[in-house]
Amino acid sequence: MLRLMFGYGKMSACAVAAMSALAEIQPEGTRLNSLQIANSRNLSQPLVAKVLTVLSQAGFVNGTRGPGGGYQLARPAAEITVFDIVEQFEGHRDVSACPFGPGWCGVGEPCPMHDTLMALSDSTAETLKKLDFASFTKHAQSGHQTRTDSKVPSGSGNS
Numbered sequence: 001m002l003r004l005m006f007g008y009g010k011m012s013a014c015a016v017a018a019m020s021a022l023a024e025i026q027p028e029g030t031r032l033n034s035l036q037i038a039n040s041r042n043l044s045q046p047l048v049a050k051v052l053t054v055l056s057q058a059g060f061v062n063g064t065r066g067p068g069g070g071y072q073l074a075r076p077a078a079e080i081t082v083f084d085i086v087e088q089f090e091g092h093r094d095v096s097a098c099p100f101g102p103g104w105c106g107v108g109e110p111c112p113m114h115d116t117l118m119a120l121s122d123s124t125a126e127t128l129k130k131l132d133f134a135s136f137t138k139h140a141q142s143g144h145q146t147r148t149d150s151k152v153p154s155g156s157g158n159s
Contacts, residue, residue: 012089015051017041019085022061023077023133031070051089058088077137083128 021037034052038045052071055061060080061071073080098105098114105114 008086008090010047011051011054012086014043014047015055015085015089016082017043018048018051018071019055019060019073019080019133020136022071022073023080023136026073026077027137029072031064031068031072033070036070054088055085060085060088073133077133080133081129082131082133083125086128 018037018041021032021040025032032040034049035045037043037052038048041048052061052063056063056071059074062074063069063071098111099117100111100113104111
């Protein structure tokens with residue numbers, strides 16, 4: 001059976017992955033730098049650094065530079081939803097873009113897929129609003145922990 005997963009952009013996917021890594025280590029009170037996060041989630045370090053900057057500016061993470069620096073969640077994982085994070089990167093998308101092309105939805109009669117696609121979009125948003133990052137802490141407690149054993153040169157800071 002073919003199963004499709006809700007698709008969102010590369011930046012959103014990276015941000016959710018980075019936030020999940022930080023949620024997993026939140027109970028320990030430790031910090032991770034962008035290289036450690038990238039290595040733990042098999043992501044590009046420059047991309048992780050970029051999304052962490054956005055997440056920091058939006059108040060989701062706190063970063064500290066220098067030796068022993070890194071990132072941690074700015075508030076409890078249970079108070080941050082996946083929707084909150086995805087919205088930071090996807091909120092600008094035109095959800096009214098019609099698969100039939102310009103001149104359909106929003107201009108004249110809605111296309112044949114309009115109601116179905118809007119319902120799917122609404123359902124996905126509601127699901128992501130119910131999924132908070134505390135679930136990642138529970139996931140880590142069940143034995144799936146963030147790998148933080150990457151070799152990070154001293155003085156690499158949080159970038």
